[in-house]
Amino acid sequence: MIPVNTPLLDGNEKKYLLECIETQWISSEGPFVKRFEDQFAATVGRKHGIACANGSGALDIAVAAAGIGPGDEVILPTFTIISPAASIVRAGGVPVLVDSDPNTWNMRVQAIEQKITSKTKAILVVHIYGLPVEMDAILALAERHNLIVIEDAAEMHGQTHRDRPCGSFGLISTFSFYPNKHVTCGEGGMVVCDDDRIAERCRKLRNLCFEPERRFVHHELGWNYRMTNMQAAVGLAQLEKLPQHVQRKREMGLRYQQRLADASEIQLPLTRNDAAENIYWVFGIVISDAVALTPEDLAAGLAKRKIGTRPFFWPMHQQPIFESMGLFQGQSFPVAERLARRGLYLPSGLGIKNNEIDEVCDAVKSILSGASRIDG
Template sequence: MDKFIPVNEPNIEKSDIQSVLKVLKSGWISAEGNNVKLFEEKFSKFIGHKYGITVSNGTAALEVAIQSLNLPKDSEVIIPNFTIFSNAIACLKNNLKIKPIDCNKFDWNMNIELILKNITAKTKLIIATHIYNYPIQIEKLVKICKQKKIILMEDAAENFGQVNKDKKYGSFGDISTYSFYANKQITTGEGGMITTNSKNLYKKACNLRNLSFGKIDRFNHDDISSNYRMSNIQATLGLSQLKRIDNIVKKRHLIGRQYHKYLSSNKNIFIPNPTNNNLKNIYWVIGILILNTKLNMNAKYVMKKLKEKNIGTRPFFWPMHRQKMLKKMSFYNSKKFPNSDYISKYGFYLPSSLNLTKNKIKYISECVNEIISK
């Protein structure tokens, strides 16, 4: 391929551009525009929650959602050890103690048995983050949280649009968060959302994302909070993209199945199947894992070789226990996270843009098979 294939390109169609232009011409470009509220309503209805709260990005969604819970200082929060750093940031900013849990080697989500072993009387919240491909076993977590009286937060940023028995992921959490970054299922450039069935959490989150303006005297603020509002321009783009979410998910599945067809016969690597224990793979990213360590190559080596062939890639998440700033804290002690260590060293993901052609997928796969071979 003469032209570089990026790991992701945003899916912007003519209808998106026309919608945004219309709003620009109207002059309603800030958070005061009508499409912000409309986006919240349509999004939460799609998920199956009563309320939606737009915010400026996915990290803001986590921070506001956690702050709205008003948990006691130093409460324990169970989070994935293998995830984006935002999960940890949101907890630490709210004076909470994180308890990271290692992932499974082949679905990359938190290990449910390890979650059970790490619950204590101080555990007040579990952040159930769906990682990359398969959803976490959310129904098991719902039962655990009900039995233990623990709040369940679903971080559904990576699997928006995925369905479990006609119920959308994101609808299982007491409160749930989403991201609309450029590489997500739908994008607003930057942006995020919180959904919940709780009217109290909804009101609290609305205030926290908007500087907690006073109810009587506007500029006499009620709480320490931030300006995490979403603009009407972003909401308009989100509304336009939301209309085709079902087609976007179908396209993701198609791209993933094509990669699987070309790569699954390579015994030196692992690529997730289209389904796993009746759970459908969302293929948000096309993640692969080097299995044959005797080849003396890690993800960085393969990614460098693919770049030479004009193929963009991204490394897997850097696990929490390897984060330099978290090493200074006492969350880990002598704990081991073997699966997080392994997949962060040997895992990476391939281009997954919705506009990928079959020829490009075939070319990328051939290059992977050529590089990762005996």
């Protein structure tokens, strides 16, 4: 079996975990949490890091700390995981969607300004799959309209935008440490920022909004989104190897690019955009409309060969839960809709071997060669 993701745990993970067990510091009070927060924040060029249970929790905290509340409009891409939109909705805010660029698959920056109204409070940027969003244009737009920028850099560990680390932009940024990320804790997340007041607010929201005067007397609601010392120990070991992980991801991406270059039936990801070289968080492909083969067909064919895949994100404006809430009625975003229906990604974990990448590519091309063409 070639799984869609195989993590790589060949650093100090075992050593640091044993230290947790031997010292009996396994909870969120353990010393690895602070070490991980400080070193991760420094890595992405931020003053503060606030470790939490997962990336979705990091977004909940960030949205609340940014002051998003009932009626506030927040602009974000429709083509993303559900977590950013869910955080906005839970805060009482109103998600306002923009379509994707067909080449980078990121949010179409040129479409943002026309969505700004008197109720717009923030732009929530989500970097998708390996290339950064055009942040210079986003920041200029936000400054011109006095808007907050929240940066979801969950997929961007080690990526830069014109040599500045992703995760260093705007008021506040978030990361995920799910097993398919360049840095993993198994589960985990991080909020990073520069403002002392915002950082303290995030720490309070992460920890049930306990009050210093009397711990179990609460004046507001927060979350139990704490990260354990054991998670942080794994994360710290992973962070130590981030440069090697980035290098390996780019080697994997280049190998996929070379082996699939002659497969005219699929669109490959861009190797770079104006701001950065692709970091290949995942290696996505989009099947041509001229081929009578769906991503589900391709995934099924690969599964028979014991190769794992995963579909692309489903657009927010077509999510059943949001439709049931009456959101996004009558809205259409054709690029995102096509990406969702014609895209999937191939095994992309750091633990995959070169011969396995070759096997995946051979299988993909074999299945594509047998697909009929709609244009005859």
